Amino acid sequence: MQSRLSIARLLIVQTGSTHLHGDYPRWFERALGFEMPLIRAHAGERLGSALDRVRPQGIIVTGSPLSVIEKASWMLELGDxxxxxxxxxxxxxxxxxxxxxxxxxxxGDVVQNPRGREIGTVRVQLTEAGRKDVLFAWARGPEIEVQATHVDAVDPLPAGATVLASNENTAAQAYRLSETVAGVQFHPELWAAAMRDLILSRRDKL
Incomplete structure (x- = not known):
């Protein structure tokens, strides 16, 4: 799988910054094993110029300490x-x-999750659609363990979206909008030791 991915031209769209174990793009590069071009959308870099330069075969949109609830103009433009x-x-x-x-x-919409913050190594259940989706082809069963840290959640989902995974905290842990567009609430690029360090770095705020 890694060899096929490394041949593909993947573009990272960075939407915020962190200094834990590098930055968000570094997490993906560590997980996939190769470097990728990126744009810093949160710093004003535009997607269009990167598309012309990179001609990506796939795009990954990162996590962020910012909130979609803010509805900043760059967020609205980037989403569209x-x-x-x-x-x-x-x-x-x-x-x-x-x-x-x-x-x-x-x-759809994004709200502060009424069930509260989700942080740590969590269990997520795949739906029937999720078990058949290429996004979870690596899963060996109907339940997976993933790293998650978020306060906001998608609610409701856009019309026509298919839920791929959920748990007690967050109904839309993963969804598919179309054959080419999907989202996961958790961080597939994070590893357990990094999550531990993240929790320790935020212990005064939790």
Whole structure:
């Protein structure tokens, strides 16, 4: 799988910054094993110029300490742009903030989760659609363990979205909007030791 991924041209759309174990793009590069071009959307870099330069075969939209609830103009523009790119056939995966950004752009909403913060190694149950989806082809059963840290959640989902995974805290842990656009609330790129360090770094705020 890694060899096929490394051949593909993947573009990272960074939506915020962290200094834990590098930055958000570094997490994905560590997980996949190769470097990827990126744009810093939160710093004003535009998606269009990167598409012309990179001609990506897939796009990953990162997490962020920011909130989609803020409805900043760059967030609204980016969400619309990403949906258009997906509609033209380029796969787009939103992770955490990215998952929420795509859902809102498609007509859903994002709220502070009434069940509270979810942080740590959590269990997520795949739906029947999720068990058949290529996004979870690696899963060996109907339940997976993943790393998650979020306060906001998608609710409701956009019309026509298919739930791929859920748990007691968050009904929309993963969804698919179309053949090319999907989102996951959790962080597939994070590893358990990094999550431990993240929790320790935030212990005064938790």
């Amino acid at each position: 742009d990403l949906l258009r790119v997906g509609a033209r056939g380029t796969p787009v995966l939103g992770v955490c903030f990215g998952h929420q950004l795509l859902a809102r752009a498609a007509g």
